[in-house]
Amino acid sequence: xxxxxxxxxxxxxxxxxxxxxxxxxxxxxxxxxxxxxxxxxxxxxxxxxxxxxxxxxxxxxxxxxxxxxxxxxxxxxxxxxxxxxxxxxxxxxxxxxxxxxxxxxxxxxxxxxxxxxxxxxxxxxxxxxxxxxxxxxxxxxxxxxxxxxxxxxxxxxxxxxxxxxxxxxxxxxxxxxxxxxxxxxxxxxxxxxxxxxxxxxxxxxxxxxxxxxxxxxxxxxxxxxxxxxxxxxxxxxxxxxxxxxxxxxxxxxxxxxxxxxxxxxxxxxxxxxxxxxxxxxxxxxxxxxxxxxxxxxxxxxxxxxxxxxxxxxxxxxxxxxxxxxxxxxxxxxxxxxxxxxxxxxxxxxxxxxxxxxxxxxxxxxxxxxxxxxxxxxxxxxxxxxxxxxxxxxxxxxxxxxxxxxxxxxxxxxxxxxxxxxxxxxxxxxxxxxxxxxxxxxxxxxxxxxxxxxxxxxxxxxxxx
Amino acid sequence: xxxxxxxxxxxxxxxxxxxxxxxxxxxxxxxxxxxxxxxxxxxxxxxxxxxxxxxxxxxxxxxxxxxxxxxxxxxxxxxxxxxxxxxxxxxxxxxxxxxxxxxxxxxxxxxxxxxxxxxxxxxxxxxxxxxxxxxxxxxxxxxxxxxxxxxxxxxxxxxxxxxxxxxxxxxxxxxxxxxxxxxxxxxxxxxxxxxxxxxxxxxxxxxxxxxxxxxxxxxxxxxxxxxxxxxxxxxxxxxxxxxxxxxxxxxxxxx
Numbered sequence: 001x002x003x004x005x006x007x008x009x010x011x012x013x014x015x016x017x018x019x020x021x022x023x024x025x026x027x028x029x030x031x032x033x034x035x036x037x038x039x040x041x042x043x044x045x046x047x048x049x050x051x052x053x054x055x056x057x058x059x060x061x062x063x064x065x066x067x068x069x070x071x072x073x074x075x076x077x078x079x080x081x082x083x084x085x086x087x088x089x090x091x092x093x094x095x096x097x098x099x100x101x102x103x104x105x106x107x108x109x110x111x112x113x114x115x116x117x118x119x120x121x122x123x124x125x126x127x128x129x130x131x132x133x134x135x136x137x138x139x140x141x142x143x144x145x146x147x148x149x150x151x152x153x154x155x156x157x158x159x160x161x162x163x164x165x166x167x168x169x170x171x172x173x174x175x176x177x178x179x180x181x182x183x184x185x186x187x188x189x190x191x192x193x194x195x196x197x198x199x200x201x202x203x204x205x206x207x208x209x210x211x212x213x214x215x216x217x218x219x220x221x222x223x224x225x226x227x228x229x230x231x232x233x234x235x236x237x238x239x240x241x242x243x244x245x246x247x248x249x250x251x252x253x254x255x256x257x258x259x260x261x262x263x264x265x266x267x268x269x270x271x272x273x274x275x276x277x278x279x280x281x282x283x284x285x286x287x288x289x290x291x292x293x294x295x296x297x298x299x300x301x302x303x304x305x306x307x308x309x310x311x312x313x314x315x316x317x318x319x320x321x322x323x324x325x326x327x328x329x330x331x332x333x334x335x336x337x338x339x340x341x342x343x344x345x346x347x348x349x350x351x352x353x354x355x356x357x358x359x360x361x362x363x364x365x366x367x368x369x370x371x372x373x374x375x376x377x378x379x380x381x382x383x384x385x386x387x388x389x390x391x392x393x394x395x396x397x398x399x400x401x402x403x404x405x406x407x408x409x410x411x412x413x414x415x416x417x418x419x420x421x422x423x424x425x426x427x428x429x430x431x432x433x434x435x436x437x438x439x440x441x442x443x444x445x446x447x448x449x450x451x452x453x454x455x456x457x458x459x460x461x462x463x464x
Numbered sequence: 465x466x467x468x469x470x471x472x473x474x475x476x477x478x479x480x481x482x483x484x485x486x487x488x489x490x491x492x493x494x495x496x497x498x499x500x501x502x503x504x505x506x507x508x509x510x511x512x513x514x515x516x517x518x519x520x521x522x523x524x525x526x527x528x529x530x531x532x533x534x535x536x537x538x539x540x541x542x543x544x545x546x547x548x549x550x551x552x553x554x555x556x557x558x559x560x561x562x563x564x565x566x567x568x569x570x571x572x573x574x575x576x577x578x579x580x581x582x583x584x585x586x587x588x589x590x591x592x593x594x595x596x597x598x599x600x601x602x603x604x605x606x607x608x609x610x611x612x613x614x615x616x617x618x619x620x621x622x623x624x625x626x627x628x629x630x631x632x633x634x635x636x637x638x639x640x641x642x643x644x645x646x647x648x649x650x651x652x653x654x655x656x657x658x659x660x661x662x663x664x665x666x667x668x669x670x671x672x673x674x675x676x677x678x679x680x681x682x683x684x685x686x687x688x689x690x691x692x693x694x695x696x697x698x699x700x701x702x703x704x705x706x707x708x709x710x711x712x713x714x715x716x717x718x719x
Contacts, residue, residue: 044610
């Protein structure tokens with residue numbers, strides 16, 4: 001970092017003989033004297049009454065970070081937030097979908113009235129517009145509910161308590177305690193999560209945190225998970241419990257992600273990245289009264305619109321590309337179907353099919369567009385039915401042979417596959433190493449193939 | 465290779481624009497103080513060569529123009545992270561006209577560590593004890609006058625969120641800049657063995673140091689073998705050796 005010239009060197013030469021030997025010891029002595037003085041001054045000028053509120057806060061912290069209740073409360077809050085999201089997003093999603101697809105019909109009429117060529121209508125309306133409409137109607141409502149709730153927990157000061165609860169687990173996995181903070185960040189966006197790993201000073205532990213960040217389900221993947229869980233897991237139970245079951249399925253996937261993150265950290269710290277985990281002081285800030293207006297503005301502007309915009313920017317060209325692939329023919333078969341055919345055997349082994357794998361591959365730029373591409377893939381391969389609600393989506397997926405096992409495998413693969421392009425680019429920028437960037441893609445991908453294989457074969461043996 | 469010497473040295477331009485460094489622990493309402501003082505007249509960027517955000521704002525009080533530089537929130541100035549190094553280098557080597565330290569009234573003790581460390585670097589310090597409202601709600605009372613007396617610097621109590629105390633804070637900043645207030649900053653006294661080393665190092669070091677660097681502080685850093693401070697005040701910048709050479713030299717010295 002620094003450069004020192006001749007004069008500096010001569011100063012060092014002159015002074016070095018004067019220095020006592022043990023450096024860490026000296027630092028500690030200097031710091032501890034300063035601490036003592038601070039303590040002394042503070043004792044003389046600060047007077048504390050024992051008010052109910054301080055003890056209330058202390059008691060609250062005692063409960064939220066307690067050994068027995070800490071984790072159940074975390075799970076409960078997570079479940080609650082997701083349940084509100086799933087239940088609340090349903091109706092506005094339907095509304096948006098029917099509105100946007102009504103508009104699609106009008107646009108088609110308009111293009112027909114203009115006499116636009118079929119390929120133009122295809123690329124612009126059935127390609128770009130349709131995937132945009134899907135992204136907006138499937139993603140916007142959950143995000144508009146989920147983000148404010150998440151920001152609310154952040155503002156209340158709950159997240160540092162989560163970190164406090166998890167710290168021990170991460171240290172035992174050979175990672176840095178701060179990794180749970182970067183992991184939480186990853187729930188927003190993996191690229192942001194990877195960048196936030198800068199808070200970890202030790203290069204070894206930072207690398208572990210970077211490589212495992214993708215196991216935090218990011219916002220690009222939440223809507224897919226929520227939609228699939230609602231359609232397939234929800235329908236396994238009676239109507240009254242369906243949104244609860246869907247919620248639990250999403251929670252289970254998230255927990256699987258966290259456990260995978262711990263497991264992979266453990267394995268990495270025992271193999272490629274050996275070392276001891278370092279300590280850090282975690283400060284629990286006081287609980288603060290959240291500023292509701294701020295929360296709404298910040299979560300809607302900074303998060304919801306930001307993520308949506310990113311999705312829209314990437315979904316439009318990806319939608320067009322998908323349409324072109326599905327409508328360019330090599331000897332009677334579309335290019336899309338051709339690739340799907342190649343991938344199909346592997347997909348079948350993993351409980352999915354070729355089109356799903358294409359959707360994940362084409363979804364590399366952003367996870368948000370995996371579901372729209374999937375839908376377009378199915379639509380172009382078969383009949384052109386009007387998709388205006390989750391029910392229609394369910395029919396479409398069932399028509400293509402989906403069962404709850406397919407949905408489960410897709411959800412698991414959504415958790416465990418290569419990170420999105422932005423995240424990979426960020427990893428490269430942060431690590432400056434092509435090797436680690438490739439590892440960051442290969443580790444989760446290999447795990448994903450393995451896990452879906454096992455789950456699919458296991459489930460089919462047990463249930464069929 | 466990143467050099468912190470590229471930080472601009474403030475306070476030397478002809479039209480005096482007084483520079484105030486704003487320091488403090490994280491989560492003490494430092495940004496609120498910053499926003500309250502500067503309003504919308506601010507811009508942000510990065511510290512040269514660092515990924516640390518830098519915010520600057522201006523305000524005018526009693527016909528004097530001030531530039532407030534928001535330093536990253538840190539618990540200490542040990543230069544063990546990029547944030548700490550940025551904060552330390554600015555307070556020490558960019559020579560602001562004064563340093564305003566914001567601290568949290570609800571946990572004064574922890575915050576005082578940073579204050580004492582800053583007092584080792586410079587005597588031009590004003591302390592702002594913020595979040596007084598929150599402290600009162602928790603039944604914590606702070607004797608501001610006694611604190612000022614103990615530290616030997618002006619101390620102002622504020623609740624920046626509601627704007628309480630900010631006008632007297634501005635008055636005190638102005639009085640300091642105008643030279644109406646003399647400070648006698650409290651110096652931390654270490655154990656005799658350390659003190660002996662400190663004064664020995666100080667003696668040898670003084671000829672090399674510019675007069676605006678506290679030789680005691682520099683001696684303490686060298687005592688900790690923190691050589692990163694040397695680059696800021698040793699002569700000719702053209703002859704520079706990379707760290708690797710330095711380590712070898714040090715190893716030679718140690719033998």
